[in-house]
Amino acid sequence: MSPAPRSARPPGRTALAILIGSVLALLAGLVAFSPMGPATAAPSEPEAPAIETSDTPDLGENVKVYDESTPAEQIQADFDEAFEAHKVSPDAQFGEQRYAFLFKPGTYDRVWANLGFYTSVAGLGRNPDDVTIKGAVNVDSGWNHGDTANATQNFWRSLENVSVVPEEGTNRWAVSQAAPMRRVHIKGDLTLAPSNQDNGQGYSSGGYLADSLVDGKVSSGSQQQWYTRDSSIGSWEGGVWNMVYSGVEGAPANAFPDSPHTTLDSTPVTREKPYLYVDDEDKYQVFVPSLQRDSAGTSWPDTAGDPIPMSEFYVAKPGDSAATINQALEQGLNLFFTPGTYAVDETIKVTRADTVVTGIGFPTLIPEGGVTALSVDDVAGVKVSGLTFDAGTTNSETLMTVGTEGEHADHADNPTSIQDVFFRIGSSVQGKATTTLVVNSDDTIIDHIWAWRADHGGAPTGWGVNTGDTGLIVNGDDVLATGLFVEHYQKYEVIWNGDRGRTIFFQNEKPYDVPDQAAWMNGDQNGYAAYKVADDVTEHEVWGGGSYSFFNVNPEVKLDHSFEVPEKDGVRLHSLLTVSLGDVGTISNVVNNTGGAVPNPAGNTTPRNVVSYP
Known part of the structure; x- marks a missing residue:
């Protein structure tokens, strides 16, 4: 389509414009040569000097960088100092401590890395197998102030771009929210629950694993929910409420709700997270993986993408x-x-x-x-x-x-x-x-x-x-x-x-601290759904959604439903559940008016499941 023609110019407009322009030019000349002297231009703001960058930048005092020449005793002492200073500390969970431990390509023996709050471990190779840690990168219960019996507050820690050869064959990663494991090769088994998970203790509560290879078995134990994406595992054992897999080779079969597993063969669209590495000249680069569609398994060792020199950061x-x-x-x-x-x-x-x-x-x-x-x-x-x-x-x-x-x-x-x-x-x-x-x-x-x-x-x-x-x-x-x-x-x-x-x-x-029902009304509805799809949406899809109540301030509080969606053919939900934690507070239905209430009469913390909706 061609652009529309401009409107015709009104008669006489050109001559008038020339006359006005001449008058303005004359006035400008008079001002410029007036007895007061020439006009003075306003001073311009000086430009800020260009920011200097480097391919071998100083990453600051909170970052430790190791190579194969670093004594194992020094590495262990650094990890111990970071962890022990905040072990069973009332200030650790919301403190200002931040740590990143980075390993250049090589093999590191006798490393037992306990990870506390705000601690990251990452390899600086192009691929996870470029960095091998023999020992453990360990997250367990028993160290968090006020809640030593559980791992449900093991937040804000991460492991990325390394291989781990676990001592005695199993690496423990008992984490909850905001604790990703990405691009990791576990050369053995992986357990996601703490060492005291028996007898109703030691719960862990939700985590994320992506672009990783576990040679052996993954055991979820007391882990209440978990998401694994685009990985390869030897096998998976266990599950409590909501275990979801997309693009995972070796994942359990989709069987919700007979077992808590929701499995998709692939992930529709992925782009793996950018990561830091050192090149053959010991210069830092950030590798940016390419977009993938319908992905499954790990993106490495031949990850498609582009490196960006650190001098561009x-x-x-x-x-x-x-x-x-x-x-x-x-x-x-x-x-x-x-x-x-x-x-x-x-x-x-x-x-x-x-x-x-x-x-x-x-x-x-x-x-x-x-x-x-x-x-x-x-x-x-x-x-x-x-x-x-x-x-x-x-x-x-x-x-x-x-x-x-x-x-x-x-x-x-x-x-x-x-x-x-x-x-x-x-x-x-x-x-x-x-x-x-x-x-x-x-x-x-x-x-x-x-x-x-x-x-x-x-x-x-x-x-x-x-x-x-x-x-x-x-x-x-x-x-x-x-x-x-x-x-x-x-x-x-x-x-x-x-x-x-x-x-x-x-x-x-849902929020724990609702004071009473009157304070939490959505029009004539009790409370607000956790997941709301707008009424005018025509297509939407969810796989593996869990929502829980624990109205401990006022257990009489009720929520009408956790998922609220329009009744349209293109809006589809799969593998949904609600739970009343400890039977504290009520969720009357799972999605809209479907699913039934929790607490479930069958017993404490028994979920209500909806396999598909509508």
């Missing part, structure tokens, strides 16, 4: 201002956040397509004055990963936004991705945020987030203290979530307004 360190970080973005640099906390007094704005924003060691952004901490324009291919957001004491309408509401550019060939990004309202501070994450861009991939309104914290929490309406709002079309954890918000916890959305694995707990 601004390496941010605690104390850097948002203005400096924005200057780096305006200069065309990517962002690499090192471990620590960052006060953000203006929005960090990503405006360039294909920008990589990543971090190691749980760098934590805290907005000041109610700003949005991070915004991403509606551009293609932005990759955001490895960040934690803490709401500030002044309410933020959002903590992170992607795209512009109402814009629907097609990004199917190069979507934005959000990976291992965690949001907290109420932790070390009494934070407030209306919504933590808003996704407006079409085709966005949300791959493992935990949005959490805190049920406990370093600072006091409560219904009127750390306030937050919603964890995630999706306005974009064709958005995919793989590994979605959203908990304890005060209204709808997920609102999905975009069409053709898909979620593979959803884990939710």
